[in-house]
Amino acid sequence: MKPYCPGNPLERYSSRREFLYVGLLGGLGLSLPGFLSQRASAAQKFYETVEGPAKGIIHIFLPGGMAHQESFDPKPYAPAEYRGPFGAIDTSIPGVQFGEKLQHLAKIADKTTIIRSMWHGEAAHERGTHNMFTGYRPSPALEYPSIGSVISHELGPRNNLPPYVCVPNVPNEYANSGYLSSAYGPFALGSDPVRGDFQVRDLNLPKGVDDERFARRRSLLETVDHHFRNLEKSDSLDSMDAFYQHAYKLISSQKAREAFNLKAEPDELKDRYGRTEAGQRMLLARRLIEGGVRFVSLTAGGWDHHDNIKGGIEQQLPPVDQAIAALINDLDERGMLDSTLVMVTSEFGRTPKINPTGGRDHWPRVFSVMLAGGGVKRGHVMGSSDALGGEVDTDGVTVADLATTVYQQIGITADKELMAPGNRPIEIVAGGNVIESILA
Template sequence: MKHQCPGNPLERYSSRREFLYVGMLGGLGLTLPGFLQQQAKAAQKFYETTEGPANGIIHIFLPGGLSHQESFDPKPYAPAEYRGPFGAIDTKLPGIQFGQKLPHLAKIADKLTIIRSMSHGEAAHERGTHNMFTGYRPSPAVDYPSIGSVISHELGSKNNLPPYVCVPNVPNEFANSGYLSSAYGPFALGSNPEQGNFQVRDLNLPKDVSEERFARRRSLLETVDHHFRSLEESDGLDSMDAFYQHAYKLISSEKAREAFNLKAEPDKTKEAYGKTAAGQRMLLARRLIEAGTRFVSLTAGGWDHHDNIKAGIEKQLPSVDKAIAALINDLEQRGMLDSTLVLVTTEFGRTPKINPTGGRDHWPRVFSTMLAGGGTKRGYVHGSSDALGGEVDTDGVTVADLATTLYKQIGITADKELMAPGLRPIEIIDGGKVLESILA
């Protein structure tokens, strides 16, 4: 039987009280864009536990389309024009090889699940990205929510942390809340954690607002709130209050702010991840998951290598390889890997044959995805592509299958129906199956 999301009492509510609150918060500089925008239109949930083995997910997205042949699915015995410019290296799994530029991940392949048989039918960047962020093919009729927004909607906040964070910024329009309220959209940092002066916008008071003034303003809001309570009656007031209480907690909680503080990490740890964009973004993702964020989405590099794929891979893949391996090792050492699902995806694969300019073009028929932790198998390769890396050969996996499996691991039923305004109830994921074979 399908599950249906109950109606939201706040979707009918709008008043001068809402306007006053927003105005006062703006005066304090507490806008929290992407996290509090239109919070009065939805009801936040504050659940502290989930039923799946994963408490959090780190989604590492490689925009542009990482070549599977140069990464997780090399073809060392194919003709040179298919094999590409790099060789293959042995991993810790007998008989399994990775691309030459993944030596760090090759050493910990016994902790990974590799899917070599992903596919979808979208060869355009925007459409491929939409698939990977929502679990749906694009539709002109429905603005689908991202996986992070669904998790925010279903599981809510924990430990005063935003449930869904994008590092460093919202990477694309498909990472947003879709037909759900923007209350469930991502909290974006606004700056790059690899920068020496990294500071998250909206987590600190403006320079001209002291802690005392902040406390007075909060007291003033409480006074105004009491006044309007005496004048108005609405089922939505208590739920609406929760949003602003949560905003204050995020601003005033030292523990919540500390989750974003990379300066607290020892230099040795920063070096292990790499003092690169990829390294510091993944280190921050670990801090956020450790503190209680449900879903962290980060991007690393650009992989649209139509020309000179050799130079592109040499420039970018080593730092990403090092950072992902360090993240997984760090999670393991902290006892967090079994409860944290690390996911590495991209838009699509690249053409089997090297083109005349030394690159590979868009190829959605087959590509690779990597997972680790969160109740997935260790040291497992699922599916295969054919000898030239052009088609799925065995055990094909759809985007809906992958999304359904992610939701299961974090405790969400993927065929639950959510209400989209003006539309019929829509399943979180339509038609996907749980990939039981990749689960521990």
């Protein structure tokens, strides 16, 4: 267990000073809601250089509970009421089949690892989602940070870009910073990349403010900072100065802003991903990782198919299948796959038996996760469910195991202790084991 390494806690500022700072910041066009307004402590934190095979992570979350039987763990020999409405197709891994609607991913399964033996005990959406985003079961006593926020806290920014970005918005309350400072929360785009007028809010100077005027106002703000520092020798003023420096870097750096410029991608590549929400979100995710973002979280579709799972899968799975396969191929072609961990998860699976309304209900006792790149084996299947897809049969994997493995791959020791409120040391992940068998 490694000792806690403290960072600067988020400071509270007096109402007079805070009001003045916010007013000046607004005049500069630097609002960056939900991200930069509380970045002071993150900007000052000292970040150790760590090495892991993954330099970045793309977390593709399928909200609602993706049916493992219709995707990565079909049961073609089960009775019809368990097998479901679809058949199975061969993949590029000999002897391994996927659900028939995963046409694209089946062809590149030899670039992935499939875990067919994930499980936990939470059948409610909120609790299952909390598990998958934090590595912990929910607790009434403590709000745990998301994996993205822990990575932001431990590794910090790179290339003037936010370390943790959500595409297009923060998907749920469990994707936030928990007991950590909100300085380590995600930067949300505020607009969906599939929109024809897609533009990330707050990254461009407002109308009427050119670079020269921007620099003059920055100088004015520094004068005010100096005045307050002479009046009050306060650490919080130094923190605010660090915050502004980070804001200036993001807005003034053409290279940083360019990472969000989806228009720079060729039309042929956009078509490969698909001109869909899933396709354009994943294309932007690749671009952000390429630019230096450490953790990108995105959602695709809705998978709570209590009724008519046939229609839901037929409508939603093909564009997601196309997009994920295009992302993995694109990363591989660019030489980025070995250093980028792609993770496809959902909060739980679905019941083994089709219900009376043609759907499947919540089922956390076994489900599937897909991983690719980032030091994970290619063409590997980990664990299995039983013949009806209702229980773990071999090599069960817990949420803590998965989170511990993800952290290791990006260079973070999962049993390191962080400090929660009340000076309470909390392990980043408690009780998890690295899944050695899936690592290359």
